[in-house]
Amino acid sequence: MAEKKKWFQLDLGLSKAQGSGSCGCGKDSGDCGSHSDHPDKEYRLTAEEFDAAVEKELMGETAVSQTQKDGFQQVFDVKMDRRTAFRKLTASLLVGAGAVHTSCSLTAGNETKEKAQIDWEEQFKGNYKLMTKEEKQATVDRLVRSYQLRKKKNIKMSSADASKDVLFGYAFNISKCQGYMNCVSACVEENNQDRNSQMQYIRIHEMKDGEGFKFNEADDNYYHEVPAEGHFYMGTQCFHCDNPPCVNVCPVEATWREEDGLVVIDYDWCIGCRYCMAACPYDGRRFNWSKPEVPEDEVNKNQHYLGNRMRKKGVMEKCTFCVQRSRAGKDPACVEACPTGARIFGNLLDPDSTIRWVLENKQVFRLKEDLGTEPKFWYFMD
Amino acid sequence: METIKAFMSMVKDSLGYITHGSRTYHIWMIFLTVIMLIGMYCYSIQLDEGLSVTGMTDRVSWGLYISNFTFLVGVAAAAVMLVMPTYVLHDIDFKQAVLIGEGLAVAALIMCLAFVVADMGGPSVLWHMIPGIGVFNFPNSMLAWDVIVLNGYLFINISIPLYILFRHYQGKEAKASVYIPGSILSVLWAVGIHLVTAFLYEGLQARPFWNNALLGPRFLASAFAAGPALIILVLAAIRKFSEFRIEDKTIKKIAMIVTVAAQINLIMLISELFKEFYAPTHHSESAYYLFFGLEGKTALLPWIWTAIPLNILATVLLTFHKLRNNLNVLYFCCFILFVAIWIEKGFGLIVPGFIPGPYGKIAEYTPTWIEIWVTLGIWALGAFIFTMLAKTSIGIELGKLRYRKKEVLDSESV
Numbered sequence: 190m191a192e193k194k195k196w197f198q199l200d201l202g203l204s205k206a207q208g209s210g211s212c213g214c215g216k217d218s219g220d221c222g223s224h225s226d227h228p229d230k231e232y233r234l235t236a237e238e239f240d241a242a243v244e245k246e247l248m249g250e251t252a253v254s255q256t257q258k259d260g261f262q263q264v265f266d267v268k269m270d271r272r273t274a275f276r277k278l279t280a281s282l283l284v285g286a287g288a289v290h291t292s293c294s295l296t297a298g299n300e301t302k303e304k305a306q307i308d309w310e311e312q313f314k315g316n317y318k319l320m321t322k323e324e325k326q327a328t329v330d331r332l333v334r335s336y337q338l339r340k341k342k343n344i345k346m347s348s349a350d351a352s353k354d355v356l357f358g359y360a361f362n363i364s365k366c367q368g369y370m371n372c373v374s375a376c377v378e379e380n381n382q383d384r385n386s387q388m389q390y391i392r393i394h395e396m397k398d399g400e401g402f403k404f405n406e407a408d409d410n411y412y413h414e415v416p417a418e419g420h421f422y423m424g425t426q427c428f429h430c431d432n433p434p435c436v437n438v439c440p441v442e443a444t445w446r447e448e449d450g451l452v453v454i455d456y457d458w459c460i461g462c463r464y465c466m467a468a469c470p471y472d473g474r475r476f477n478w479s480k481p482e483v484p485e486d487e488v489n490k491n492q493h494y495l496g497n498r499m500r501k502k503g504v505m506e507k508c509t510f511c512v513q514r515s516r517a518g519k520d521p522a523c524v525e526a527c528p529t530g531a532r533i534f535g536n537l538l539d540p541d542s543t544i545r546w547v548l549e550n551k552q553v554f555r556l557k558e559d560l561g562t563e564p565k566f567w568y569f570m571d
Numbered sequence: 572m573e574t575i576k577a578f579m580s581m582v583k584d585s586l587g588y589i590t591h592g593s594r595t596y597h598i599w600m601i602f603l604t605v606i607m608l609i610g611m612y613c614y615s616i617q618l619d620e621g622l623s624v625t626g627m628t629d630r631v632s633w634g635l636y637i638s639n640f641t642f643l644v645g646v647a648a649a650a651v652m653l654v655m656p657t658y659v660l661h662d663i664d665f666k667q668a669v670l671i672g673e674g675l676a677v678a679a680l681i682m683c684l685a686f687v688v689a690d691m692g693g694p695s696v697l698w699h700m701i702p703g704i705g706v707f708n709f710p711n712s713m714l715a716w717d718v719i720v721l722n723g724y725l726f727i728n729i730s731i732p733l734y735i736l737f738r739h740y741q742g743k744e745a746k747a748s749v750y751i752p753g754s755i756l757s758v759l760w761a762v763g764i765h766l767v768t769a770f771l772y773e774g775l776q777a778r779p780f781w782n783n784a785l786l787g788p789r790f791l792a793s794a795f796a797a798g799p800a801l802i803i804l805v806l807a808a809i810r811k812f813s814e815f816r817i818e819d820k821t822i823k824k825i826a827m828i829v830t831v832a833a834q835i836n837l838i839m840l841i842s843e844l845f846k847e848f849y850a851p852t853h854h855s856e857s858a859y860y861l862f863f864g865l866e867g868k869t870a871l872l873p874w875i876w877t878a879i880p881l882n883i884l885a886t887v888l889l890t891f892h893k894l895r896n897n898l899n900v901l902y903f904c905c906f907i908l909f910v911a912i913w914i915e916k917g918f919g920l921i922v923p924g925f926i927p928g929p930y931g932k933i934a935e936y937t938p939t940w941i942e943i944w945v946t947l948g949i950w951a952l953g954a955f956i957f958t959m960l961a962k963t964s965i966g967i968e969l970g971k972l973r974y975r976k977k978e979v980l981d982s983e984s985v
């Protein structure tokens with residue numbers, strides 16, 4: 190923003206020089222496949238190639254060279270500066286004691302030791318937002334390896350950063366939505382949400398025709414045939430506010446706004462205070478009240494550290510605009526699943542994207558604009 | 572060297588002193604221990620299963636723990652009402668009451684921290700919040716501010732009485748030049764912890780029930796009513812169960828503070844009610860829910876309609892000098908006032924903030940037994956800590972505990 194404003198305002202770059210991020214295919218930035226400059230090369234590997242690479246890397250370095258040493262050496266051989274050392278020595282005695290115990294035991298196999306080593310390092314790692322590229326890669330590798338050791342299955346996990354000249358935005362066509370809720374189930378499957386508590390990021394509100402937007406009288410938990418006579422539907426989820434109140438309040442910076450406008454959470458850094466939940470005016474956040482469970486064969490193995498990787502109990506989560514998909518040039522799962530085409534997603538900085546077309550040609554509005562949160566989620570009607 | 576030796580001896584003597592006492596004392600401590608143990612057992616279940624064992628949900632995501640936390644911050648802050656006149660204005664009357672008040676502040680703060688920890692989803696990563704080791708979102712997050720001010724206040728309230736007691740233990744007078752600056756700081760700090768805690772809620776534009784400029788001042792007023800009310804009750808108990816002499820005059824002076832604070836609190840309550848109900852807007856729904864229920868959901872009605880009459884009754888009774896000067900009436904008033912404010916500033920403040928939800932959904936909250944027992948356990952912990960602190964300071968103040976006085980334990984034969 191060039192000139193100083195008294196209030197916060199979403200900067201869509203409308204006044205900026207345009208074109209650097211556009212690809213001229215006339216579609217959403219993500220859809221055309223010509224974005225070869227995407228930073229994460231991982232997605233272009235085939236699954237087998239990837240698994241082989243992971244296997245090689247992990248077996249070569251981590252496992253073999255480290256399991257030769259005994260447990261204490263393993264733990265204290267890791268290069269530490271004073272800060273890390275202090276961290277390791279003070280906090281979380283319980284977990285630490287458990288890890289030392291297993292890694293010291295003579296009878297424990299190499300795998301057990303490796304697991305303990307990974308748990309130990311994961312417990313005391315830093316905040317993802319502040320990690321260097323190498324540290325990010327290291328934690329991702331540990332998580333992949335940990336899953337392999339525990340479940341004997343391979344997952345892919347990306348740590349792709351935001352690309353330049355991308356700002357994600359979303360539009361919802363109220364006249365098209367029929368309340369089928371395909372988006373809801375696609376979201377649950379894509380993002381590995383807890384099946385026991387039936388956690389859902391998206392809520393579809395069923396409202397009566399002719400009465401306007403009366404959210405308080407709407408039904409957001411219906412079980413009947415849709416579209417119901419005389420009703421219309423409106424979906425809500427995290428709106429990825431450009432001035433997100435949830436981010437300001439977090440005491441440990443476990444949640445933040447990325448360069449491409451996504452508001453994300455580091456599940457391993459979150460302490461579960463739920464202050465962000467109280468601060469969100471849009472009911473965008475969900476908490477893991479107990480350990481989230483997903484049946485093994487339903488786990489989506491294409492993951493992102495900030496997105497749909499497996500969560501633990503006592504941490505916050507929410508919609509990430511499917512960061513594992515959107516940063517790989519795909520549409521979020523809800524957009525793809527919607528049979529009516531009510532959901533539109535794309536790059537707000539790309540003047541040729543569909544979302545920009547909608548914003549420029551339709552009468553769009555956002556919810557609770559008076560709060561100054563600047564959601565990047567617009568509603569419109571045909 | 573001598574100082575360290577004296578200090579070690581004080582620690583040893585007090586440990587000896589708090590493990591000896593009358594039968595009532597032992598029964599009281601055993602009773603508290605049992606409750607703490609039950610609380611710990613329930614907390615272990617919560618650790619194991621997650622917060623799903625509580626009544627909280629995505630719709631009402633803070634409950635009994637945060638309610639008690641909010642209330643206790645007020646109790647802790649109220650110790651200042653006694654500190655100020657004694658140390659700074661040399662009001663001799665209050666001197667004995669102050670040590671008790673600060674002990675109460677320490678116990679209340681420890682309970683506050685315990686409630687926050689109990690409410691966390693991931694207590695094992697709480698170190699993320701320690702400045703320097705973790706990442707501290709300062710100055711953006713009000714919760715970060717709160718952590719700093721609460722711990723700072725705890726530190727001040729431990730060190731001042733410790734200094735005074737230590738001097739008295741050695742048979743010396745405490746130096747005013749040392750503790751007066753500390754006391755002034757703690758006076759300012761107490762207002763600070765209270766305002767910051769109010770800002771924690773006040774700063775959320777998402778919750779109109781809290782996003783209200785009167786919240787901070789009302790916090791202060793209700794705290795300065797509930798805190799000293801508790802101190803009066805505690806002083807009454809101490810008078811009864813120990814030889815520590817507390818003048819009627821002291822209690823009556825504190826009663827004056829309680830009365831004024833309760834009156835101001837009532838005025839603010841009326842102003843709030845007027846705003847919510849004279850010209851109700853969309854944002855008054857939480858207040859409607861609290862006082863009258865919404866769409867047949869009425870879980871909070873019994874609570875708030877207990878609190879309001881008790882509050883009014885206590886304030887009216889306290890306002891009449893005749894009644895207030897009758898100690899039995901005074902104790903009764905203090906008790907009902909304390910209960911009323913506990914409901915109002917705890918449950919009555921936190922829960923309606925979430926109801927109706929951001930899109931008008933009304934989902935109610937009822938605490939589970941696990942939650943209730945953890946809460947009781949933490950209150951027992953607070954009482955336990957306070958009893959120990961009070962017993963030691965009374966021992967030192969009465970001269971039973973003195974450096975190089977070996978017959979201490981024998982004299983305590985009751």
Ligand code: SF4
Pocket residue numbers: 426427428429430433434435436452468469470471472473474507562
């Ligand atoms: S919708 Fe809520 S959770 Fe999402 S960015 Fe905005 S305030 Fe945060």
Ligand code: SF4
Pocket residue numbers: 438439440441442443444454458459460461462463464465466504505
């Ligand atoms: S619940 Fe987690 S993300 Fe939310 S404010 Fe607390 S620590 Fe931050």
